[in-house]
Amino acid sequence: MDAYKLVFVETAAARVLSRPRPVRRDGYDRTVVIDRVRVEADDVVSLTLRDPRRELLPEWTPGAHLDVFLPSGRQRQYSLDGDPADRASYRITVRRIADGGGGSAEVHDTLRPGDRLRIRGPRNAFPFIAAESYLFVAGGIGITPILPMVAQAARAGIPWRLVYAGRSRASMPFLDELSRLRGGELIVRPDDEFGIAGPADLIDRVAPNSTVYVCGPPALMEAACARVASLDPSVALHTERFSAPPVRDGVAFDIALTRTGRTVRVGAEESALAAIRRALPGVAYSCQQGFCGTCKVRVLDGAVEHRDRLLSDTERPDSMLTCVSRSRGGELTLDL
Template sequence: MTRYEAELVVARRETAADGVLVLTLRHPLDARLPAWEPGAHVDVVLGPGLERQYSLCGDPADGAEWRIAVLRERDGRGGSAYVHGELRAGDEVRVRGPRNNFRLEPAPRYRFVAGGIGITPLLPMLAAAEEAGAEWTLLYGGRSRARMAFTQELARYGDRVTIVPEDESGLLDLASVLDDLSPDTLVYCCGPGPLLDAVEARCPAGSLRVERFRPKETDAGAPSEGEAEFEVVLARSGRTVVVAPGVSVLDAVRGAGVEVLWSCTEGTCGTCETEVVEGDPDHRDSVLTEEERAAGETMLICVSRCRGRRLVLDL
């Protein structure tokens, strides 16, 4: 499996809101960048052991540059602090991708819900829905108006966009946009976990698409079931790798010398999604839909395990 990877130049560095920095990335030789669709994200390698995923929030038709937005997180793990404090216009940064686990599916009607920096993957979706002639609305909340990015950019859509600063208007009125959804409406939501959980509780089955920046809280299996030793058979070579309790499938196969793609190790980016040839995966990711989990055709090997004693993977 191959993927695009290159050193890109920070062509522009702009402030989109309090604590939100927008970086525009270009190829140093002005080469065209790979095409992408709304919902895609890229991996940005900021240093040894410091790799983060950011949604592309520019124009998919512009092959000359990619745009990302980075929220400065006070209690983060160092990625946003590095971007805000160290990266300057003219600097180069290694970027991989794009990948898309949050695709905009065709529909006549959409309801978009964003919380804070969760507005970023939705921006190109709004433009795509508009171009397609779909009926849509956006409900966008944040702690304060000053901390909500891209509000001026959104103004062109008029009353289809509802801006809700919490310090002025309180929490988002989800009932106003999610109750009584028509069967042909898709809901797209991105933001903090509590917002996604609240939206999920109101949406009919099959209507919701979400992207999480942090792993979803899951009910792990009992130690005898969820953390027991099991075998992974590598279908391409026939080799068998033992996955010990407390060791991820990803670490086990890498430890056996198998090259696999990986990034976040939290089950949120989708880089390590692997085809399941045989066996019953114990899904613990925040990417796959319930339908995809039930089908059991792929799994994210950085966090998911096996419900039985043996998995056969396309590795």
């Protein structure tokens, strides 16, 4: 299964189950103010954002995200997990990642009510598709894009089932909010109570013509996707990943950084971005999955194997996204 941030796999005829007006996909910026910071679970906080003049915010549909520009200059993507009908505010939720790139720590440690943020969006490439019934599988903070989908299915009276896994109940946000939804089945599977969920634990039954949405860490994604692959071919699978996908079929190569005069070795199982960050820790990046374009860099020499789905044909000859793309063979020379 091709795992990629904010790219979904669709295997059945579909239409968006949402307002008829499509969500705008081209980015646009605005300033918002943090109205509230709330602890939702262990190491998880939500931010409620509003317009500084209390004007209505742009519409969004379940699965949408915001690009958030943090005070440090870091850019990160966070799913909208509130109520799409509430245009007075947006809600995003962030888990602290101790060994991450510093964005989540900055949110937790420095952002307070009254602070202003620049955002871009909302944009949606993980849309909620009309179906006869739904199975949702979420792991940890992967509940954030799933929550509005479950709520929408509940409001529409469409049968749904949610399997929600996490390390412990204390680490799993929105359990109370989910328990209030009607018309479906909520299955909560903390690892400390049931053990790590296997494929059959996550997906033990799916009706034909159902739609399955999965979002979570790599192990959960792989288990759920493998299970769906063995089911009725009428089942449609849609996925979103919050962490960098593993490098597949990688070959080691060198990158020459012209501005610094250094050359870095990219291992067969690591991204070009990871190797570059060893030499340039402050290099810009965000999604690490070839979606946002933050790590786009000019290629001065060498042949690139493009693995992103963002760059246009006119950009590819002299640009690359270092988070996913690689060398086709031989050294690459980059404008870094």
